[in-house]
Amino acid sequence: MSYLDFFSKDCLRYIPSSRLSQKKVLVVGCGNGGDCAPFVEAQEVHGIDICDDIGQNFIHDKVQYFQESAESMNRESNYYDLVFSVATLEHIHNLEAAFAEILRVTKLGGLIYCVAAPLWNSYEGHHTYGVFPEFPWIHLRLSPEELIHYIEAREDIGSYTYIGNSTSIEKSKIQDLVSFMFSDYFNRISAETYLRIADSLDVSYCIRNDIWHEGQALLTSDILKELQAKGFSQEELLSVSHTFVAIK
Structure with a gap:
């Protein structure tokens, strides 16, 4: 449901x-x-x-x-x-x-x-569901710059859910993802x-x-x-x- x-x-x-x-x-x-x-x-x-x-x-x-x-x-x-x-x-x-x-x-x-x-302020507050299960509250614990470095260092970037749409994170799109997470949205x-x-x-x-x-x-x-x-x-x-x- x-x-x-x-x-x-x-x-x-x-x-x-x-x-x-x-x-x-x-x-x-x-x-x-x-x-x-x-x-x-x-x-x-x-x-x-x-x-x-x-x-x-x-x-x-x-x-x-x-x-x-x-x-x-x-x-x-x-x-x-x-x-x-x-x-x-x-x-x-x-x-x-x-x-x-x-x-x-x-x-x-x-x-x-x-x-x-x-x-x-919740663990899902960044709206990118299922991306960082190993790092709850990542949007409160890392700065945008730190988050970019963290994602780039991952061997398997994997997939994420962006307002209901699942997609792969391409390295060229990392900045877009982080900008979304910290945007005035x-x-x-x-x-x-x-x-x-x-x-x-x-x-x-x-x-x-x-x-x-x-x-x-x-x-x-x-x-x-x-x-x-x-x-x-x-x-x-x-x-x-x-x-x-x-x-x-």
Whole structure:
């Protein structure tokens, strides 16, 4: 089951299926459109994203796409019965503005469902899944220059997963990989900040505002000591995702 299948099903359990056809849905960070697919039984679905290929992989009569930022939407206030966002907020730098906008466009009594993952300080924070299993938290432990030297020294460079796409690392592409890992594509905001901002929102009922922790077996005492010396806490290093579910 994909992360989208998992979280969309979890989200929809808060809305009776018999009533979904009456709901207006906004998907924040819809990408090429696939994230809108689970909601086509709704009355209407809007997807926003800043990517150039927005909506190109999913065309549906009920779905409209708008190329705009979550931090400054052109959507109507108090309009949507459901605002859904998964694997998007970790890429938004003005997190407070994005949450404020999500709250603004949600109608009174509407559902907000947001999951940000993986968070930057987690062992998967660099988003290059499966590349460096022997070197957890490599993006926090090495500088970009050190990482380039480390990769070049490996006899078997192997393969990596780059936002869902597996590919081989050619030596000529090492710089591209490292640049991606340390780019501003990730906001590097702490888990505690996600919790604090979500907690400050004026909602009528907060269902969830919590952090999923993972990686305890990887965090040896030596790695913990090394990263604590750089200012990272154990709590932050094990904080993989943030979930916020609330009724406005």
